[in-house]
Amino acid sequence: MPEGKIIKALSGFYYVLDGSNQITQCRGRGIFRKNKITPLVGDLVVFQAENDLEGYIMEVLARKNELVRPPIANVDQAILVFSAVEPDFSTLLLDRFLVLIEANDIEPIICISKMDLTSESIREQIENAVKHYEAIGYKVIMTSTIQELGIEELLPLVENQISVFAGQSGVGKSSLLNVLRPDLELKTDDISSHLGRGKHTTRHVELIKVGSGLIADTPGFSSLEFTDIEVEELSYCFPEIYKAGADCKFRGCLHTSEPKCAVTQGVESGEIQDYRYEHYISFLEEIKDRKPRY
Structure with a gap:
């Protein structure tokens, strides 16, 4: 069965582009709904073409991100x-x-x-x-x-x-x-x-x-909340803070008020921009205040 990439999803149909630049309008298999699999634009899929224009998505291949x-x-x-x-x-x-x-x-x-x-x-x-x-x-x-x-x-x-x-x-x-x-x-x-x-x-x-x-x-990001980011992970998303954090005295330093913190020293010396650090602290508080999900 051929493979392709979903380039558009609209009204329950998925438009799959294959290696020969042919676009096939596909529906998802019923089992996807049962297994809570939702094909996404950008997905690599295996599909079965009923004819030149219509087919079914048989399998969604592993994603590297979503x-x-x-x-x-x-x-x-x-x-x-x-x-x-x-x-x-x-x-x-x-x-x-x-x-x-x-x-x-x-x-x-x-x-x-x-x-x-x-x-x-x-x-x-x-x-x-x-x-x-x-x-x-x-x-x-x-x-x-x-x-x-x-x-x-x-x-x-x-x-x-x-x-x-x-x-x-x-x-x-x-x-x-x-x-x-x-x-x-x-x-x-x-x-x-x-x-x-x-x-x-x-x-x-x-x-x-x-x-x-x-x-x-895209229609844009409808949510800009940090729902899936934990406090320990936030510094990874600020490259200069993550890099400086390697020299902090304590492992697990959150760079707020810990002694001998290389990040706060970097802010004081001007190596890390004040506003970037302020945004980091603001986002950290936002994540800490997030309501727990059960």
């Missing part, structure tokens, strides 16, 4: 799109996204959009933040779809990868995809002046072919 909201599997990298303005750039929100992506073992790429709309002072603030994130080891690209800034830098990064575009609504994810693949003509909406944020324009998860890669345009 996101729940948006529902997608086997993601290689997340392109975190944050606008410089409209809505304003926020390191707090960016760090929240980075933690969620790092916790799922997905490679993050930071993409700052709408650079053409920045004033000189805002541009300077953004460039300072970019230096900090690049020093940690993150790949950062500043883009403008109007000026086509950063597009040539972004295109090679999506080759042969499954990438997910993520970020709050209104930051220009669909506009970026339209520039990467102009024939898409994805619907984009202006910022709602009443709400100060974008209106949702993407309704379902779908993998879109861009060059030799696949990009998921």
